[in-house]
Amino acid sequence: MAQKIVIDPVTRIEGHAKISIHLDDAGNVAEARFHVTEFRGFERFCEGRPFWEMAGITARVCGICPVSHLLASAKAGDRILAINIPPAAEKLRRLMNLGQIVQSHALSFFHLSAPDLLLGMDSSPATRNVFGLIAAEPAFARSGIRLRQFGQEIIELLGGAKIHPAWSVPGGVRSSLTEPARQRIRQWLPEARATAIDALSRFKKLLRNHKAETQIFGNFPTLFMGLVGPDGTWEHYDGNLRFVDSGGNIIADQVAPSRYREFIGEAVEPWTYLKSPYYRPLGYPEGIYRVGPLARLNVCTSLGTPLADLELSHFRELGNGAVTSSFYYHYARLIEILTALERIEMFMDDPELSSDRLRADAGINSLEGVGVSEAPRGTLFHHYQVDANGLIQKVNLIIATGQNNLAMNRTVAQIARHYVHGPKIQEGMLNRIEAGIRAFDPCLSCSTHAAGQWPLQVQLLGPDGSLLDEAVRA
Amino acid sequence: MAAKTLTIDGRLVGAHENQTVLEAASEAGIKIPTLCHLDGIADAGACRLCLVEVAGSPRLHPACVLKVAEGMEIKTQSERLRKYRRLLLELLFAERNHVCAVCVANGHCELQDLAMDLGMDHVRYQYRFQPFAVDVTHRLFGLDHNRCVLCTRCVRVCSEVEGAHTWDMEGRGAKARVITDLKQPWGEADSCTSCGKCVHGCPTGALFFQGSTVGEMERDRTRLEFIVTAREKKQWIA
Numbered sequence: 056m057a058q059k060i061v062i063d064p065v066t067r068i069e070g071h072a073k074i075s076i077h078l079d080d081a082g083n084v085a086e087a088r089f090h091v092t093e094f095r096g097f098e099r100f101c102e103g104r105p106f107w108e109m110a111g112i113t114a115r116v117c118g119i120c121p122v123s124h125l126l127a128s129a130k131a132g133d134r135i136l137a138i139n140i141p142p143a144a145e146k147l148r149r150l151m152n153l154g155q156i157v158q159s160h161a162l163s164f165f166h167l168s169a170p171d172l173l174l175g176m177d178s179s180p181a182t183r184n185v186f187g188l189i190a191a192e193p194a195f196a197r198s199g200i201r202l203r204q205f206g207q208e209i210i211e212l213l214g215g216a217k218i219h220p221a222w223s224v225p226g227g228v229r230s231s232l233t234e235p236a237r238q239r240i241r242q243w244l245p246e247a248r249a250t251a252i253d254a255l256s257r258f259k260k261l262l263r264n265h266k267a268e269t270q271i272f273g274n275f276p277t278l279f280m281g282l283v284g285p286d287g288t289w290e291h292y293d294g295n296l297r298f299v300d301s302g303g304n305i306i307a308d309q310v311a312p313s314r315y316r317e318f319i320g321e322a323v324e325p326w327t328y329l330k331s332p333y334y335r336p337l338g339y340p341e342g343i344y345r346v347g348p349l350a351r352l353n354v355c356t357s358l359g360t361p362l363a364d365l366e367l368s369h370f371r372e373l374g375n376g377a378v379t380s381s382f383y384y385h386y387a388r389l390i391e392i393l394t395a396l397e398r399i400e401m402f403m404d405d406p407e408l409s410s411d412r413l414r415a416d417a418g419i420n421s422l423e424g425v426g427v428s429e430a431p432r433g434t435l436f437h438h439y440q441v442d443a444n445g446l447i448q449k450v451n452l453i454i455a456t457g458q459n460n461l462a463m464n465r466t467v468a469q470i471a472r473h474y475v476h477g478p479k480i481q482e483g484m485l486n487r488i489e490a491g492i493r494a495f496d497p498c499l500s501c502s503t504h505a506a507g508q509w510p511l512q513v514q515l516l517g518p519d520g521s522l523l524d525e526a527v528r529a
Numbered sequence: 530m531a532a533k534t535l536t537i538d539g540r541l542v543g544a545h546e547n548q549t550v551l552e553a554a555s556e557a558g559i560k561i562p563t564l565c566h567l568d569g570i571a572d573a574g575a576c577r578l579c580l581v582e583v584a585g586s587p588r589l590h591p592a593c594v595l596k597v598a599e600g601m602e603i604k605t606q607s608e609r610l611r612k613y614r615r616l617l618l619e620l621l622f623a624e625r626n627h628v629c630a631v632c633v634a635n636g637h638c639e640l641q642d643l644a645m646d647l648g649m650d651h652v653r654y655q656y657r658f659q660p661f662a663v664d665v666t667h668r669l670f671g672l673d674h675n676r677c678v679l680c681t682r683c684v685r686v687c688s689e690v691e692g693a694h695t696w697d698m699e700g701r702g703a704k705a706r707v708i709t710d711l712k713q714p715w716g717e718a719d720s721c722t723s724c725g726k727c728v729h730g731c732p733t734g735a736l737f738f739q740g741s742t743v744g745e746m747e748r749d750r751t752r753l754e755f756i757v758t759a760r761e762k763k764q765w766i767a
Binding site for chain 2: 221446
């Protein structure tokens with residue numbers, strides 16, 4: 056008899072979702088669905104607001120990565136004003152985004168995923184969390200928490216608040232880097248860098264024990280998308296879009312973000328509030344692509360900083376052209392922390408960060424604006440249309456996690472196929488599905504622009520839709 | 530001018546006969562919460578937050594329009610007053626869409642300050658607000674009815690200080706709104722001199738300078754009082 060497994064709710068990710076696994080008559084996995092069950096409606100309720108307010112409003116989409124929304128929104132605003140922002144403002148925005156990448160990646164690796172990786176996927180759920188990690192590896196856990204704090208500190212030093220700083224605005228930024236703030240960052244950098252290097256060496260040793268995970272945690276060919284600079288260097292704030300295939304071949308390059316609609320379609324499924332973006336030339340769902348750390352490392356020609364580029368050469372050995380296992384999102388995340396720290400260090404000697412020429416002034420010069428930045432989880436698009444007075448007529452947000460939706464579904468199915476044989480949910484499978492999803496570091500509150508907690512629910516369903524087994528973890 | 534002596538919160542206070550209880554209290558350093566009152570322009574008694582108890586009267590009186598009288602006994606603080614002031618404040622919040630976190634006036638808002646002063650940590654009533662269109666047709670300024678508390682400071686400051694009377698009111702109850710000229714878009718209101726006094730007078734984020742982002746709307750109320758005083762005392766006429 057065919058069956059369906061449901062995991063609901065899924066834990067240690069940001070947001071709320073459930074997973075259902077459909078079995079065929081032979082008791083094998085037919086398909087798996089990752090349902091995002093939250094709805095918020097930002098695209099609708101922002102209509103009618105002055106575009107000047109959009110950075111402040113959309114930053115509220117997420118408390119983990121408000122900076123990403125702040126930047127993408129301000130950049131969309133820059134386009135509506137049709138101006139180039141002052142060079143100092145761009146550098147300061149970049150600095151804040153690097154702080155954001157460090158803090159968010161540190162959160163994902165140390166707080167959310169390290170318990171699976173270091174304590175073991177089959178260790179007790181009661182201790183397989185950040186507190187269990189603190190008990191087992193106090194120095195490692197502390198260094199990770201401090202690394203996240205370092206990233207948060209940069210955001211606060213620039214924007215006056217760790218969360219939702221109303222600092223990046225259409226036309227530029229509101230304040231520069233003070234000398235005491237510069238000193239504080241400079242003093243903290245060596246410790247942050249040591250933590251990143253230590254985590255990288257720990258992770259590489261762990262890989263020996265996680266051969267199975269690298270094979271089944273979302274290991275399949277897809278396209279990858281990310282921003283790159285004019286010479287293909289890793290980008291996080293500006294640049295153009297590049298798509299590569301699983302062989303590492305560039306299939307579209309230097310695509311101006313304003314042309315995103317020619318390349319990205321958004322499919323809607325009735326069973327989830329999360330849209331499923333796809334690469335339009337290949338259609339839905341063949342146009343499956345991944346974004347985020349793994350994709351950025353696959354699309355870039357180099358990272359542009361010495362230590363990280365050395366790591367990138369080791370990383371590249373894990374794939375044939377592109378690295379296709381989603382398990383390596385963790386590795387890519389750590390390499391990105393390293394390049395972010397190296398770039399922050401380079402900024403510390405730049406006097407322009409203290410400039411007082413920070414904000415360009417203009418009126419409504421374009422009725423449409425697309426703003427793109429690389430959020431920690433992947434490429435983030437804010438697309439606004441305004442009337443002649445600057446009131447928002449239409450908003451389209453394409454969020455990183457949404458773009459990984461198809462890949463996350465396929466990851467769940469791949470893991471389930473490996474572990475589910477018959478109508479009962481095994482604890483090992485539950486842990487691995489969670490960990491597989493967690494590799495993407497999904498942010499569901501962002502991706503549906505939704506609210507709520509994020510516990511795990513898995514349902515096992517028969518072909519007739521009947522519920523066979525269910526596991527819930529609060 | 531005859532002087533009157535009254536008691537406010539147990540203190541003997543002297544005042545001119547034409548003064549209001551609010552003015553007398555203010556001069557004596559006794560703070561009464563206000564929202565629609567603005568130094569330099571006439572009072573309207575629109576918000577009722579300055580309600581006080583008057584000995585011998587069963588009802589509460591707005592201090593801003595209550596004239597002083599000999600022997601009057603006023604209480605500005607009591608459990609009953611706190612209860613009513615908080616109720617009024619909650620109703621103001623429930624009537625329009627006041628979301629401080631994303632408001633241009635966040636941190637510089639009299640409504641927000643009052644909520645903090647009166648300990649209003651939540652609203653007990655169902656939010657009744659309906660969406661109003663934002664008017665950003667003016668070259669320099671914007672109007673967001675969703676943040677308006679209908680204090681009419683803009684109406685009074687425009688009429689009394691600038692003398693343009695661009696602003697007025699339309700509608701009743703939940704449909705009441707401030708309007709420019711005969712309900713034209715602000716940018717098309719011929720009577721508007723673009724002086725910005727209304728923007729400086731606004732207690733919330735309802736009136737703002739174009740291009741303001743979260744928390745950027747800081748206002749300079751002293752300018753209005755300065756202009757009024759200079760004119761009344763003919764300071765610039767030798």
